[in-house]
Amino acid sequence: MDEFSLIQKYFAQLTAPAGDVLLGIGDDCALLQPPAGEVLAVTTDTLVSGRHFPVETAPYDIGWKSLAVNLSDLAAMGAQARWFTLALTLPEANQTWIQEFARGLSDLAAQSKVALVGGDTARGPLSITITAMGTVPAGAALKRNGAQIDDVVCVTGTLGDAALALRLLSESDLSTDLRARLDRPTPRLAAGLALRDIAHAAIDLSDGLAGDLAHVLDASGVGAEIYSARLPSSLEFKKYVAPTDALALQLQGGDDYELCVCIAPEKFDEAAARLAVFDVSLTSIGRITSETGLRFLDANGVTIPLAPNGYRHFQ
Amino acid sequence: MDEFSLIQKYFAQLTAPAGDVLLGIGDDCALLQPPAGEVLAVTTDTLVSGRHFPVETAPYDIGWKSLAVNLSDLAAMGAQARWFTLALTLPEANQTWIQEFARGLSDLAAQSKVALVGGDTARGPLSITITAMGTVPAGAALKRNGAQIDDVVCVTGTLGDAALALRLLSESDLSTDLRARLDRPTPRLAAGLALRDIAHAAIDLSDGLAGDLAHVLDASGVGAEIYSARLPSSLEFKKYVAPTDALALQLQGGDDYELCVCIAPEKFDEAAARLAVFDVSLTSIGRITSETGLRFLDANGVTIPLAPNGYRHFQ
Structure with missing residues (x-):
């Protein structure tokens, strides 16, 4: 056989x-x-x-x-x-x-x-x-090119866990749960279906938020401001990672396979409620701007210098 | 890039x-x-x-x-x-x-x-x-399981050229045309479409006639007699291959990517005429029998002993 x-x-x-x-x-x-x-x-x-x-x-x-x-x-x-x-x-x-x-x-x-x-x-x-x-x-698919100015930029779940697990691979106290975030990602199929008639644009986070969101912005001809303090972190992530170190993992670490969606501000609550039904969180992390480019702002509203390139395979 | x-x-x-x-x-x-x-x-x-x-x-x-x-x-x-x-x-x-x-x-x-x-x-x-x-x-696809007793077993084009080219690879007089039969097979898309409402069963010849036809017979619960003298050969094939040697290449050589189809006898002429329009030959090489198994007969009607196994990848 x-x-x-x-x-x-x-x-x-x-x-x-x-x-x-x-x-x-x-x-x-x-x-x-x-x-x-x-x-x-x-x-x-x-x-x-x-x-x-x-x-x-x-x-x-x-x-x-x-x-x-x-x-x-x-x-x-x-x-x-x-x-x-x-x-x-x-x-x-x-x-x-x-x-x-x-x-x-x-x-x-x-x-x-x-x-x-x-x-x-x-x-x-x-x-x-x-x-x-x-x-x-027909006509209902979520594409990358539909983000609209003033949309809320949202992500499902938490960010950076897979990248953290990869970093901690050789450490014996890497927990099974954290390792699973790298090895057994959950495709957000139910979330995608639930947001299909609400979201203006969507992408999955395979290469890291910075690089993946940039694709949405490029396709839509818009920009975005992301508030770093709002990026959703798991309890394990907070336990292991110093705040100064978190951003690189959450913005440029790949393999999270969460969804990043752009939604009209007045629709955010309904979108979050729909995902809560199957225990998936939705976090507003920023907004779409008419000024192009992707800017990350710290808690004081100051731009954080960061090259917006996620992990790219096979260069 | x-x-x-x-x-x-x-x-x-x-x-x-x-x-x-x-x-x-x-x-x-x-x-x-x-x-x-x-x-x-x-x-x-x-x-x-x-x-x-x-x-x-x-x-x-x-x-x-x-x-x-x-x-x-x-x-x-x-x-x-x-x-x-x-x-x-x-x-x-x-x-x-x-x-x-x-x-x-x-x-x-x-x-x-x-x-x-x-x-x-x-x-x-x-x-x-x-x-x-x-x-x-819906309902029109050609499957492997539809061969009927007394159907004519037919093949498009000629058999054995790719296997011959593979054998001759190191020989300097291997012609461009013969080499192309190995390297640039022609998928018989037009033939498949033209025979869709005529043929009872079909398979493409990737692993050799013996093995591939056996799949049709197994799926259809029937057998077949194939007349070796009828197997279609290209002029180049005839030039290079002794008749005693031809059978192994034509029955067990893979990579021909011709179609093998089973057709009611009274429909053969129409089927051949449809393929002639785009210069593809259709040759009757045998018939479907109620007795299961695949038998190859020589010009005198004597069974040729031959294990019905085509080339199988990765065993």
């Missing part, structure tokens, strides 16, 4: 076939049924061992994270996640590794109600490419 | 945006418009250097072939090819290589009217994963 058959076998046990999969794995193509009136949202991301996750990452977490980073892109469009394909390159056939990888992947797939509909395996240094597909009613 | 931006730049020059791409590369997801009443056909294939193509293959041809093998799967479903994503892992940033790769990829994309809608690049040993998407009217 080859690797992909093993993965499939594991999936078959855990994920019931969805009604929108007319034909699953086993023919030349899968056949999928998008709902009438909806358009297809498609994204693809490759994760390479040692570059996108630490080499010693548990296979369960690698499976989870490979899917999570792709679902996060669907979340940022306000799309309903539905299907994905998997291309897995492995240095060797290790059945235990594959089972654990498949378990992490299928746990998130089951939780997110997405179906594995195709894939391929190859021999080589460990890397995973997933293409995730979702659907969204 | 990173590698993917380079590829994108090259694509922008060559492929006009299609009407079914509502939002292309540059946001969290692409947004795509499937036609009303059609379902989505999705396939993904990884090509690894030295495994799926010779390491010395020209980058133009690598780009072409990476897309071709995926489009071939869409062809086998009778789908209209529309979109694809690209994940490219490269050992080094070589601009000339990337441009040539993009040129090969975009030449086939333009010819096949498919749009690049997303992608990612990473550093590592050369491998390419493409996910190709097409659409097909």
Whole structure:
């Protein structure tokens, strides 16, 4: 039995076939049924061992994270996640590794109600490419180019935990919870769906707030002021990180996979209330300005000098 | 400028945006418009250097072939090819290589009217994963499980050329045409569309006729007799290969990317006439039997002993 058959076998046990999969794995193509009136949202991301996750990452977490980073892109469009394909390159056939990888992947797939509909395996240094597909009613997708002047800039959850975990990797007192923020990010699918008819623009925070928000500003032709004192931090983050040190992790650390959304000020309360239903916080961290560029202000309103470049892969 | 931006730049020059791409590369997801009443056909294939193509293959041809093998799967479903994503892992940033790769990829994309809608690049040993998407009217897709007893088993084009080219790689008199059969296969998209309402079952020949046809037989719960003397050969193939040697190349050599289809006998002439319009031959090579299993018969009707296993990747 080859690797992909093993993965499939594991999936078959855990994920019931969805009604929108007319034909699953086993023919030349899968056949999928998008709902009438909806358009297809498609994204693809490759994760390479040692570059996108630490080499010693548990296979369960690698499976989870490979899917999570792709679902996060669907979340940022306000799309309903539905299907994905998997291309897995492995240095060797290790059945235990594959089972654990498949378990992490299928746990998130089951939780997110997405179906594995195709894939391929190859021999080589460990890397995973997933293409995730979702659907969204025509015209309803959240894009990067819709931010409007005076919008509130908001983020879900807390920032900087993944970057902190990465920094603390070698320390023995790195907690399981903090490590999980790096290894098993939660794609904010429900939040994306809930904010779809409220938010003007959205992006997921994969490379760090500074770089990712800059994409929204560029696409929308606007600027933003971000109030550093408002950046949401977890209790663990506050415990480990001195305030002087927090900003670099929260603005330029990647891998948080929270959503950053721009919302009209009068809609903020409703947006926050919608996310509170499923225990996701929404924090206002700044506002969109007509003056272009991204400015970070300290508690006294003084601009903090900071190059607005997030982590960029493969330069 | 990173590698993917380079590829994108090259694509922008060559492929006009299609009407079914509502939002292309540059946001969290692409947004795509499937036609009303059609379902989505999705396939993904990884090509690894030295495994799926010779390491010395020209980058133009690598780009072409990476897309071709995926489009071939869409062809086998009778789908209209529309979109694809690209994940490219490269050992080094070589601009000339990337441009040539993009040129090969975009030449086939333009010819096949498919749009690049997303992608990612990473550093590592050369491998390419493409996910190709097409659409097909609900209920009209060609599957592997529809072969019926007494159907004619047919193949497009000629068989064995790619396997022969692979064998002759080191020989200086390997012709450009023969080499192209290995390096730049033609996905039979037009043939798949033309046979969609005639054929009962179809598969593309990626791993060799013996193995691929066995999948159709297994899925359909039938068997087949194949008459070896009828297997279509190119003039070059006949020139190089002794008849005693031909069978192994034609039945077990992979990479032909022709279609194998099962058609009611009375429909064969119409099917062949439809393909003749765009210069693709269709050859009847055998018939579907109620007795399961795959039998190859010589010109005297005597069974040829042959294990029905095509080339399998990564065992």
